Amino acid sequence: MTINVIGLxxxxxxxxxxxxxxxxxxxGTDCN
Incomplete structure (x- = not known):
């Protein structure tokens, strides 16, 4: 299983x- 955490x-x-x-x-996905 893979989990994507949006915002770190x-x-x-x-x-x-x-x-x-x-x-x-x-x-992990994060946008600045």
Whole structure:
């Protein structure tokens, strides 16, 4: 399973790390 986290700010980055540490493939997308 792959999860795309949109926005890597205060909420998105810790959420992406949580999923990655549990073994899920994570793709992070952020626009500036």
């Amino acid at each position: 700010g205060y909420i998105g980055l810790p959420t992406a790390l949580m999923f990655a540490r549990s073994g899920v493939e994570v793709v």
